[in-house]
Amino acid sequence: MTSTTTAAPQRADAPQIAVLPRPGDDGDAPPDYFIESVHDGGGLTGAVSDETGGLVIAGRVDVDDLSRLLTGRPGIGWIQLPSAGIERYADVIAAHRDRTWTSAKGAYAPPVAEHILALTLASLRRLPQLAATKTWGPEVGSPLYGSKVVIVGAGGIGVEAVRLFRAFNTDITVVRRRQEPVASADRTVTTAELDTVLPDADVVVIAAALTEGTEGLMGAEQLALLKPSSVLVNIARGKLVDTEALLAALRGERLAGAALDVTEPEPLPDGHPLWDEPRCLITPHTADTEAMVRPLISARIRENVRRWAAGEELEGLVDVEAGY
């Protein structure tokens, strides 16, 4: 890693990359490590110009501004987005599908899959309720060991979660859009078959991208299929789960627990009834904190700048049709 952000490499053939937002833009200036990562990958950084070949989005930018910028700069061939979920950028990606778009998809899999395990084990073993208790109570909790796990989503996070769940001798079903088995799972079914695998599940994990096809995926009907002893974990996007239906299921004790790193609305407002549900554990979108993400997005940018310069295929290519 370079230790300075000013001494950019001087190779004449180095790709010219603009990191947005720039200091002075409405958004916050990007953390230095974004710029360092471009340099580490062999790129030059600077303001957007006719020489700019790529953009690295390091923070929140206005998507309309981004779209106008791209329209005026046909030389920008590649845009790196900072998150794994890209639904915020869906329109600008669609409007500029001639460019190469990459995201952080897959890069954050280790910390997010770990959070899935943390939330799953906490829910099964009733840690939220025990944390709120101030007396030595009776035995509670059920084991993950040997249980049936359904993971919705077969991206980097879903596949990493399969690997971690495997260590606990679980039976694992992956639910995905496409008809293509995940080799490490016990079985893979398509989203159309979701309702058939829910009744047996002890654990249901939502790890799918938010698309038109997945919004409201876990509705009242799906929640009603779950066993009262089962737990639901959502680390994807709040809109994949029907909040009102989930609240009703928890209140009716038709679920043993829910653990949510994402909510709808998000942030979950003060006073929202989910905050008062003893069976509901809410973490404020901290599956991957900035400190956890930093080395991972840095590696993704470094590698993609290198590949872009070398004309190689980039990591984390966005599938424009699929929406992730």
Added chain:
Amino acid sequence: MTSTTTAAPQRADAPQIAVLPRPGDDGDAPPDYFIESVHDGGGLTGAVSDETGGLVIAGRVDVDDLSRLLTGRPGIGWIQLPSAGIERYADVIAAHRDRTWTSAKGAYAPPVAEHILALTLASLRRLPQLAATKTWGPEVGSPLYGSKVVIVGAGGIGVEAVRLFRAFNTDITVVRRRQEPVASADRTVTTAELDTVLPDADVVVIAAALTEGTEGLMGAEQLALLKPSSVLVNIARGKLVDTEALLAALRGERLAGAALDVTEPEPLPDGHPLWDEPRCLITPHTADTEAMVRPLISARIRENVRRWAAGEELEGLVDVEAGY
């Protein structure tokens, strides 16, 4: 499995096993599955008599009564204890070391090691604090992934915990009494070297038997060696950790968290200050609940009855000198 507890096998050479406590004893009658397990292993069950060759302890029995019983029954060659930790029976074992003693050691490793992971992940990711929060807060928590884990104890639970931690790409040091490496760990040190490995640890797990040599193992001096970002997990016995010193460390924010499935005193009395420590998660000795343990102790008894009848070495043999 047999479906009845009355139709015992009738083979003439079947071992005669008494399951204690008997209905009518001071203790509770043993659950039926203890008796079924003896039958499944090929044994006959009945009251203690001159024909009794083995005892299966299925619940709390008075150790003095047990000692007197053994003195009067020299024909009882084998005693199976129901728990992994056997410090309660240390004196009676020592007084009757000519008999074969077996415990549940190793049998409960899967659920207990899983609880270790649950408590570790919960502490690192601040789930007790988040469970108590009713507002969307800032990012908190640190990852297990890539961290340094110290596991004190190399019994069945410690070794199973190594296997689970391994999935999270951790660096694992095992601390054990004997100088014999645990193959799956990154390094093994003896208890005498404990103080040298604590300063680097992100996670310290206490999974050792309670013996004269391990009581108070984690005292004020050891806790002072830990990083303020580290977490302590105890699923062994409360007396391995100095409760007052731990309380002081948590209050002084010299530890990021502690998660205790066992306490000293245990049960932890209402009003004890540990209940009010936001960084302390207490589970009421539920690493292995009765429901989780049932199939595991059943398998141990079944197998040991079979081996006893066949003259083979038993599983879970107590090391009388070591005290576990």
